[in-house]
Amino acid sequence: MSYLSSEDDVAPLLYCERPEWQDVTPISQYEAVSSPIAPIFYTPEYKDATNYFRGVVKTGETSERVLELTERIIRMNPAHYSAWQYRYRTLLATNAPLDVELKLMDQIAAHNMKTYQVWHHRRLLITQLTSASLAKDPVDTATAELEFIGNVLALDTKNYHTWSYRQWLLAHFDDAGLWLGELPYVDDLLLEDVRNNSAWHHRYFVVFGRGSRSQATPAEEGEVLQREIRYVKDKISVAPNNPSAWNYLRGILEYSNTPFSTLLPFTEPYTRAYVQPTDDVVDLDNPKPSSDATLPCVAALDFLAEAYVRAGGDGVGKAVELWKQLANEHDTMRKKYWEYRIKEALEGKTN
Amino acid sequence: MSDSGQITLPPLTKASHASHCNRCLQGLPAGQIEVDASRVAIGFYSLGSLDLLGLLQSKTIDAEREAWRVWLWQQQASGSYGTGFKGSSYMTGHDRDPVVDYSEYDTPNLIMSYTSLLSLAILRDDLANLDRIGLIQFIKSCQRDDGSFSALPNGGESDLRCVYCAFTISSMLDDWSGIDLERSIAYIRRCESYEGGYGQAPYGEALGGTTYCALASLHLAPDSPTRLATWITPAHRARTIRWLMQNQGEDGGFSGRTNKISDACYCFWCGASLAILGLGEDVDSEALAGFISQCQFKFGGIAKAPEARPDPYHTYMSVAAMSVLPPSIPTDDWTLPPLDVLWNATKETVAWLRAHVTEAGIAAAHAS
Ligand SMILES: [Zn+2]
Numbered sequence: 279m280s281y282l283s284s285e286d287d288v289a290p291l292l293y294c295e296r297p298e299w300q301d302v303t304p305i306s307q308y309e310a311v312s313s314p315i316a317p318i319f320y321t322p323e324y325k326d327a328t329n330y331f332r333g334v335v336k337t338g339e340t341s342e343r344v345l346e347l348t349e350r351i352i353r354m355n356p357a358h359y360s361a362w363q364y365r366y367r368t369l370l371a372t373n374a375p376l377d378v379e380l381k382l383m384d385q386i387a388a389h390n391m392k393t394y395q396v397w398h399h400r401r402l403l404i405t406q407l408t409s410a411s412l413a414k415d416p417v418d419t420a421t422a423e424l425e426f427i428g429n430v431l432a433l434d435t436k437n438y439h440t441w442s443y444r445q446w447l448l449a450h451f452d453d454a455g456l457w458l459g460e461l462p463y464v465d466d467l468l469l470e471d472v473r474n475n476s477a478w479h480h481r482y483f484v485v486f487g488r489g490s491r492s493q494a495t496p497a498e499e500g501e502v503l504q505r506e507i508r509y510v511k512d513k514i515s516v517a518p519n520n521p522s523a524w525n526y527l528r529g530i531l532e533y534s535n536t537p538f539s540t541l542l543p544f545t546e547p548y549t550r551a552y553v554q555p556t557d558d559v560v561d562l563d564n565p566k567p568s569s570d571a572t573l574p575c576v577a578a579l580d581f582l583a584e585a586y587v588r589a590g591g592d593g594v595g596k597a598v599e600l601w602k603q604l605a606n607e608h609d610t611m612r613k614k615y616w617e618y619r620i621k622e623a624l625e626g627k628t629n
Numbered sequence: 630m631s632d633s634g635q636i637t638l639p640p641l642t643k644a645s646h647a648s649h650c651n652r653c654l655q656g657l658p659a660g661q662i663e664v665d666a667s668r669v670a671i672g673f674y675s676l677g678s679l680d681l682l683g684l685l686q687s688k689t690i691d692a693e694r695e696a697w698r699v700w701l702w703q704q705q706a707s708g709s710y711g712t713g714f715k716g717s718s719y720m721t722g723h724d725r726d727p728v729v730d731y732s733e734y735d736t737p738n739l740i741m742s743y744t745s746l747l748s749l750a751i752l753r754d755d756l757a758n759l760d761r762i763g764l765i766q767f768i769k770s771c772q773r774d775d776g777s778f779s780a781l782p783n784g785g786e787s788d789l790r791c792v793y794c795a796f797t798i799s800s801m802l803d804d805w806s807g808i809d810l811e812r813s814i815a816y817i818r819r820c821e822s823y824e825g826g827y828g829q830a831p832y833g834e835a836l837g838g839t840t841y842c843a844l845a846s847l848h849l850a851p852d853s854p855t856r857l858a859t860w861i862t863p864a865h866r867a868r869t870i871r872w873l874m875q876n877q878g879e880d881g882g883f884s885g886r887t888n889k890i891s892d893a894c895y896c897f898w899c900g901a902s903l904a905i906l907g908l909g910e911d912v913d914s915e916a917l918a919g920f921i922s923q924c925q926f927k928f929g930g931i932a933k934a935p936e937a938r939p940d941p942y943h944t945y946m947s948v949a950a951m952s953v954l955p956p957s958i959p960t961d962d963w964t965l966p967p968l969d970v971l972w973n974a975t976k977e978t979v980a981w982l983r984a985h986v987t988e989a990g991i992a993a994a995h996a997s
Binding site: 305306307308309310311312313314315316317318319320321324328332335336354355356357358359360363364393394398436438441442445449473474475476478479482483486487488520521522525526528529530532533580611612613614615617618 | 653654655656657658659661662663664665666667668669671672675692693696697699700701703718719720721722723724725732733734735748781784785786822823824825829830832833834835836868870871872874875877879881886887888889908910911912913916
């Protein structure tokens with residue numbers, strides 16, 4: 279027994295020192311000039327592994343040891359896309375169990391959420407795993423996958439790649455049951471952080487975007503719209519200065535060609551300088567700003583002006599007044615933008 | 630709230646930023662291993678920064694620039710998908726085959742082809758080695774059925790960033806035969822989100838970088854002069870402008886998405902988008918410069934946010950943003966050469982590229 283192998287924490291041997299790799303000819307990297315652009319001072323382990331990787335690609339070997347080699351490279355550099363491409367090819371060529379691969383990827387993904395390749399590889403695996411020949415139940419696989427994504431999003435609730443992957447998965451399987459679970463999920467995320475724009479975006483994706491295909495009649499669509507308007511009003515009342523919620527409101531009104539002016543009774547209290555004392559009658563349709571809200575709310579003034587200008591007539595004058603308030607008082611950073619809006623409106627460009 | 634009259638802008642420490650970029654060109658520590666496959670991009674951000682700062686000639690020596698040109702040409706490779714540039718030598722073996730330039734696992738990359746062309750132009754290469762016909766074929770190989778482009782011809786990411794690179798290269802070559810334009814434009818339009826910005830792909834959350842890619846592509850398209858208003862209708866244009874403006878935060882910087890914190894790179898992506906839409910003058914550029922000034926790292930380079938570590942990408946994007954949206958009270962140290970906002974390079978570099986890469990430019994050069 280060598281003292282080396284009895285240690286658990288010893289670094290793995292370099293491939294050039296491993297007898298079982300002796301049959302592979304390593305190929306070192308060619309730089310062409312002595313001072314190339316941004317050379318990286320590779321660690322000996324990386325240099326060694328990539329030398330053997332180039333050797334393997336050259337001979338076209340696909341085998342279990344190639345899986346070990348590519349995993350090692352990916353762990354050192356998750357953006358090594360050639361290693362990912364070659365790994366996927368090797369998985370298919372060796373008939374490797376893809377559910378095992380997926381398990382391994384669970385671990386790698388959680389550590390490399392910001393690396394595109396990690397998510398692309400998963401797409402390939404899931405697509406292949408649920409293709410007819412492998413007879414995996416697609417919905418079971420997708421359900422497990424949604425749970426995995428949820429765990430990863432819990433670590434970073436706004437990760438763009440992870441959200442894109444979730445949306446791809448839902449669209450790919452396009453199963454009514456899967457879509458159904460998404461609104462409660464979004465609800466939870468917005469309860470945790472009402473300013474999470476990725477969650478708002480996902481809500482739109484599910485209700486009005488790709489997920490809306492499952493909705494049937496116009497009456498049902500109308501109900502859904504009313505439900506969403508109520509939902510976003512409630513969220514605005516909790517935290518009025520939240521552009522994500524206002525953008526969502528504007529988005530769904532535009533999607534459904536609903537005039538902004540229908541929201542005037544709701545919006546107006548948010549444009550006043552202070553919270554009005556609540557009267558006895560609570561208007562559930564038009565929840566008031568929370569008592570600790572900072573008012574007036576810039577997004578509400580913006581919305582109200584938009585509603586006025588779209589209504590035309592003397593609305594243009596009212597909108598101009600609001601834009602002046604924004605430019606000179608409430609949103610001075612965008613002073614020139616509000617002045618641009620005034621100019622456009624007065625020239626008759628109301629859009 | 631900005632009160633620009635009272636803010637004194639700290640200097641833009643050009644020489645120290647140039648040193649940071651120069652250091653990155655010389656070499657990167659092992660900790661930067663994730664850019665191994667995309668060193669060409671690091672080169673572009675570094676060289677682009679030096680170009681904008683006006684310090685390329687004084688901070689680098691002839692022999693280095695010559696070596697960088699040689700190295701960049703080494704990344705040009707031809708094969709069954711056409712000709713393009715690889716992102717680095719990371720898959721190039723010393724036993725490379727002079728006939729077969731690339732395998733399925735070592736193809737050129739569309740994004741890296743765009744950055745290589747700009748880098749070569751910054752280095753004032755005569756571009757005589759460019760395989761124009763092969764490059765058009767390569768662009769064609771990267772287009773997908775949905776109109777999008779992928780960075781690699783044989784799979785992988787396909788999104789608006791790659792569409793932008795395909796459009797820009799076609800614009801550089803003044804040859805659009807590699808693109809099915811109708812499909813691409815339909816794809817770009819499908820990427821617009823309800824917020825007004827464009828996502829990375831259809832149904833994606835509105836994002837500053839890809840909004841720039843969408844707007845620049847639509848403005849570069851050859852029939853843009855007559856058709857732009859149908860691709861970006863007045864209502865859509867207004868919505869996009871509103872979203873872009875909304876992304877400028879209290880600290881003066883831009884965020885890439887609604888309710889995210891400011892980041893120096895989005896000062897360019899959002900600011901340049903507004904400039905493309907004709908609203909560059911309406912941005913609070915003093916507040917913007919104030920934010921960028923805070924992102925300067927004390928030992929050189931610009932970081933994504935105050936107190937963060939600098940890198941060539943954020944350095945370049947910050948300086949480019951300051952060229953497009955200069956503070957209106959100009960001071961010597963904040964004055965930068967003008968940028969071509971669609972190609973994302975200095976106007977001088979763009980003129981060089983145009984003169985050396987388009988047939989018309991080459992013909993004009995020969996005639997004179
Ligand atoms: Zn950034």
